[in-house]
Amino acid sequence: MKLADRVQSLTPSTTLAITAKANELKAQGVDVIGLGAGEPDYNTPQNILDAAKRSMDEGKTKYTPAGGLPALKQAIQDKLQRDQGLSYEKNEILVGIGAKHVLYTLFQVLLNEGDEVIIPIPYWVSYPEQVKLAGGSPVYIEATAGQSYKITPQQLREAITDRTKAVIINSPSNPTGMLYSKEELEALAEVCREADILIVSDEIYEKLIYGDAVHTSIAELSEDAKNRTVIINGVSKSHSMTGWRIGYAAGNKNLIKAMTDLASHSTSNPTTTSQYAAIEAYNGPQDAVEEMRQAFESRLEAIFPKLEQIPGFTVLRPQGAFYLLPDVSEAAAKTGFDSVDDFVKALLEEANVAVIPGSGFGAHSTIRLSYATSLELLEQAVERISQFVHKHWKE
Structure with missing residues (x-):
């Protein structure tokens, strides 16, 4: 075959x-x-396990809206406001089956054949493959150890062509563990503004920060940066919920609508029990x-x-x-x-x-x-x- x-x-x-x-x-x-x-x-923390079991005992085991439960979207809204000072409406949030599948859905609705996505090296293994599956072309920028594995504004500017659709920023990074500072993100955001390209900000490790380091979401920096950024995040790493498969995207409502429409035909909805667990993850104690x-x-x-x-x-x-x-x-x-x-x-x-x-x-x-x-x-x-x-x- x-x-x-x-x-x-x-x-x-x-x-x-x-x-x-x-x-x-x-x-x-x-x-x-x-x-x-x-x-x-x-x-997974006990309070989250308890919330999941409680939801099942209460019969909350049916279909949910394709883009996620309104209560979970509200919990994500509250988290983004609390942690990043960012305000999103529910129609600007998609809940999906893990951050990986949310990224997959994003590239499926974003890219046409030959569109380019800039991916810094070292990269998480699935970025290039997901871009290729959507018909796009990965364009690589090598960030060396001498640069602390972080790309520079000049490298980004030189990589952009008239086919460039987006750049992926993963901070903190898998596999390097490196974190972009606010100043570094501001410089990259300005290049993206000049070129009018989308920023895919993978922030799945944001809660795991060490020493004096501070996590900044590139969407925090300005209204323009927020408008052109899609935040990708979830509960997998922060709350030890990798197997529950709950991630989310927050961004432009038209893009989120397209992702939700695609999800309605590909996944129906994220697992119901996992969504109730994720509500507790965001709303409950963070100890x-x-x-x-x-x-x-x-x-x-x-x-x-x-x-x-x-x-x-x-x-x-x-x-x-x-x-x-x-x-x-x-x-x-x-x-x-x-x-x-x-x-x-x-x-x-x-x-x-x-x-x-x-x-x-x-x-x-x-x-x-x-x-x-x-x-x-x-x-x-x-x-x-x-x-x-x-x-x-x-x-």
Whole structure:
């Protein structure tokens, strides 16, 4: 059977592939430590679980409006006003089946064949694939470690053409953990204003910020920035609700209407029980969110110095999310591997540590490590990596 052309060029998810291999080894009894997780290692807070069960007990198990329950939209409105000082109407908000599918829906309604979307490197693995599935063309800007993995206004300006439809800003970033400052966002917003392009602001990690860093939504900066920005967010990372699949978009009402119309034919509505859980996530106590944030920051502080000491590793301290993205190209070369991908494969098979090769994020000299696991396992994993490098190191 011949498959549709649109899926022929898709690149399989690197993160899922590594996770599958690690799970296969675990099933064989191998003591694998997985640092590929893109989700908190905490259960969903109890008050949210209780709210979900209560909704089911009350018979709230039927269809809802395609774009989400009005009560959940209200909770999102209140959250955006409370956290960002932003005011949105309900017809400017779409609730979808996770932030990933919300992004997919956005590109489906936004892009025509050949339209360009600017994607900074390193990028989250699904951005380019979703753009391609919508008939668009990804245009990449490389943000180097010397730039703290953040693009400059000049790079953005030079990448814009008459086919450019949007730019994606992911802050805090997966996979780098880096955060754009208010001043940096203001400069990027001005370029977008000059070129009249849309800003897709992925803010899914906004609650996981460390040290003195402060999260700013680019939509906060001015009326123009708000009008040309679509905020993408959800409860997956902030409230440890990855499996509940609730995300949202906030932006221009015409764009949101188109996304809602498409959702009505593709998903009917987000899962009803999950929506009631998300209402509690936004309206209820936020203590668990802060508890997780503090735990991630504590883990980062504990393992970062040890990671820095591994020969051939160059790593920047992240400001948010729960990822580290060390450049290990020197370590790979000095340990006799032709590529970082080969280094990662050997690390899993010999040292039983699963990390994600940076090639999946467009950053081929790097690996991504998640510290969304226990400190004990993190320290064991870093020790195994260090021993592996020292064992194979060749001058």
